[in-house]
Amino acid sequence: MAYVIGLDVGGTKIEGVLARAAYHGSIPKVVRKVRLQTHPSSREKTIGNIVDAVAWLYSYGKENVNGFRLGGIGIGTSGFLRNGRMEMVPNIPALKGVQLRNVLQEQLREKGINSSLHVENDSICFVLAESMWGAARGFKSAIGVIVGTGIGGGLVLDGRVYRGRNGGAGHIGHVTIDPAGPRCGCGQFGHFESWCSGKHIVMRYIAAGGKMRGTGPAAIFAAAEAGRDAVAGRVMVETYEKFGIAIAGLINTFNPEVIVLGGGVSNLPPAFYKRIAAAAGKYAYPALFRGVKIIRNRLGDDAGVLGAASLALNG
Ligand SMILES: [Zn+2]
Structure with a gap:
């Protein structure tokens, strides 16, 4: 072999x-x-x-x-x-x-x-590996959303990688979710990345007056879940909302079977997945949302x- x-x-x-x-x-x-x-x-x-x-x-x-x-x-x-x-x-x-x-x-x-x-x-x-051996195995249409410092994405549609005209398809992180949002690494405002990447969750928390220092998305999420930090709570609610809008857009546009999350933020506990799925369910077309899996990757690093x-x- x-x-x-x-x-x-x-x-x-x-x-x-x-x-x-x-x-x-x-x-x-x-x-x-x-x-x-x-x-x-x-x-x-x-x-x-x-x-x-x-x-x-x-x-x-x-x-x-x-x-x-x-x-x-x-x-x-x-x-x-x-x-x-x-x-x-x-x-x-x-x-x-x-x-x-x-x-x-x-x-x-x-x-x-x-x-x-x-x-x-x-x-x-990432999405190829997850499709062949990981969480998206056995599904023909899978979208990989990698949420780390930035947000990236890859599309496998009907069993094939979709690249688009310039090979740039799948740049989900730079879709505008709400232009009244924070400035993105790319220079524009209110992109999925500048709302929901790990780095930007922390930046929004600090900008909103959050008191924890040297913190990351996991600590902000935990504080929000425990109800012990009101700023963390508000920042996370806003994160689920924007995440849901982004995911709903993918669901309505591509009708995937599975959306696989990667990157640091994907390591948050199951409650995180429950909350972003609930938000996506509010915005996606119900018939397309039903049965879509929004899950963590299986191959990790x-x-x-x-x-x-x-x-x-x-x-
Ligand atoms: Zn951007």
Whole structure:
């Protein structure tokens, strides 16, 4: 059975795995992991580290696995891509405009690595991995919503990834929910991200006069649930409302079977899911809302690298 390499290239780190592809339907078995730094403002260093991570995993396989054969390499990265070219990469500006697939392929060939190479948006990797092996397995239409520092999204519709005209489909975080809202990282106001990302939940709490310091969404949620912090309570009620509006829009537009949440905020307890589902139910078309699952991912931190590895298996 072939091996695959999956890399998740984020704004601060590059995580990679060497995994053994299992028979269809099973999660690839991770045999080795590697982690290197991203240098958001240096193209050479970031690309160099991506190449090093792949090369390191490749040599590990060659040295430690009998009859090692690499079936392919998949790389997930933020921003969006068209035919392997980085069109927009907010958290790694140095990669903007780079034909990443070609550049990497060339540098890897110089190191004697000729396997097929796939580059894909990391939110698409997330929803692919969850569709193949995780919470969305067995469903044909799944939407991944990754709620961390920012909010990203990926669409699998009728069993296929939907990319749109420029490869930018699924940018759910930058849908306007209420323009009278906080300023978003993208510069506009009242986006889903600037209402509901982990970072913005905290920012809204502080701006509203919240007293807890050095806090995160989990503490604000817990304080709200316990009824011991009125500001936290108001901020969370507003969060459910805006979250519900965003989710209802997805449900009415795409009629998915399942919406899978990822990122830090997805680790909040089941009560959080109950509250956002209740809010979504107020705004979605009832016939489309009925039966939709709004659930936490199952692959956790491995979704990114496994999703990237899945590109090599599908491609
Ligand atoms: Zn935005």
